[in-house]
Amino acid sequence: MDPSQDNPFVRFKAFFWALAVFGLFGALLAVIALFNDKKPSSLEDVVAVDRYANRQKVEAAQDANFAYKSVEEGKVVQVPPADVFAHVGGMLSSAKPAAVERPEQVVPGSxxxxxxxxxxxxxxxxxxxxxxxxxxxxxxxxxxxxxxxxxxxxxxxxxxxxxxxxxxxxxxxxxxxxxxxxxxxxxxxxxxxxxxxxxxxxxxxxxxxxxxxxxxxxxxxxxxxxxxxxxxxxxxxxxxxxxxxxxxxxxxxxxxxxxxxxx
Ligand code: HEC
Structure with a gap:
């Protein structure tokens, strides 16, 4: 019987090898990140930066409006969907209806x-x-x-x-x-x-x-x-x-x- 099989240090060796390879990859990624030019390089990237910022703003606004409501000092509850629907419904019904601008857009019989x-x-x-x-x-x-x-x-x-x-x-x-x-x-x-x-x-x-x-x-x-x-x-x-x-x-x-x- 091979004594190495029972030797816990042999298994540790494999573990440390894996750790070393893992670490090496980490170091490689770090080097790549270090030399990678962070400036947006295409129009897509430039737009994406704004888009990302906007999305965060929209999400923050939605969170503020819909997701949670403070009911009393220090106590915040999630707004039930019914509230959200009422809010959106109110917004829609108070909004100006879309103008029918071209006569051919009119639904016959309406x-x-x-x-x-x-x-x-x-x-x-x-x-x-x-x-x-x-x-x-x-x-x-x-x-x-x-x-x-x-x-x-x-x-x-x-x-x-x-x-x-x-x-x-x-x-x-x-x-x-x-x-x-x-x-x-x-x-x-x-x-x-x-x-x-x-x-x-x-x-x-x-x-x-x-x-x-x-x-x-x-x-x-x-x-x-x-x-x-x-x-x-x-x-x-x-x-x-x-x-x-x-x-x-x-x-x-x-x-x-x-x-x-x-x-
Ligand atoms: C989808 C089929 C269809 C198309 C496409 C169509 N027509 Fe007609 N057209 C009819 C039918 C059916 C009548 C008869 C309507 C009725 O029952 O009174 C008619 C009647 C007419 C008439 C009066 C009757 C006659 O025969 O003189 C004129 C003029 C006419 N079409 C011109 C046109 C012109 C010009 C176009 C292309 C811009 C056109 N049509 C495209 C189906 C069509």
């Missing part, structure tokens, strides 16, 4: 929508002049309009012939080449319900959704394009004409009866 509708009903109807139907059409506008038409094409077909069950035709449609305000308002507000196009009655299952997120320029271009493609011939649509109807954005989708009768 009180804000009803308010908007009332305003639109009492406002004087927008009247715009038709452009000269014989003025030449700018090819650059036609090209830009063709690009935007990719959206309309999904429902109305690449040649504007309409898609059964999806959308009526734009080619030869009196709504397209008629009063310019009709197609403008349709794109800004969407359109639903029964409609007669080229003598055919349509009542499609899904309404046309508004595309008011497009800029005035893009709407003007796409409408100029549909008004002057596939045999259609009508005046160009200008961004100003589109802009004149921006106030209607966010109102419920139009019905054919809301539009100006074509011809």
């Amino acid at each position: 009180a804000a929508a009803a308010e908007l509708e009332k305003k639109a009903a009492s406002a004087a109807p927008v009247v715009i002049a038709e452009n000269d139907a014989n003025a030449p059409i700018d090819p650059a506008v036609m090209a830009a309009g063709k690009v935007e038409f990719a959206l309309c094409q999904a429902c109305h077909g690449p040649e504007g012939t309409g898609v059964p069950g999806l959308a009526p035709p734009l080619a030869g449609s009196e709504w397209v080449v008629g009063p310019v305000e009709n197609p403008i308002r349709i794109v800004l507000r969407g359109l639903g319900g029964p409609i007669k196009v080229k003598g055919v009655d349509y009542n499609l299952p899904a309404p046309m959704v508004a595309a008011a997120y497009l800029t005035d320029e893009k709407i003007a271009a796409v409408l100029t394009y549909v008004r002057n493609s596939w045999g259609n011939k009508a005046s160009a649509v200008t961004p100003d004409q589109v802009k004149a109807f921006r106030g209607e954005v966010g109102l419920p989708a139009l019905q054919a009866a809301d539009l100006k009768a074509p011809q």
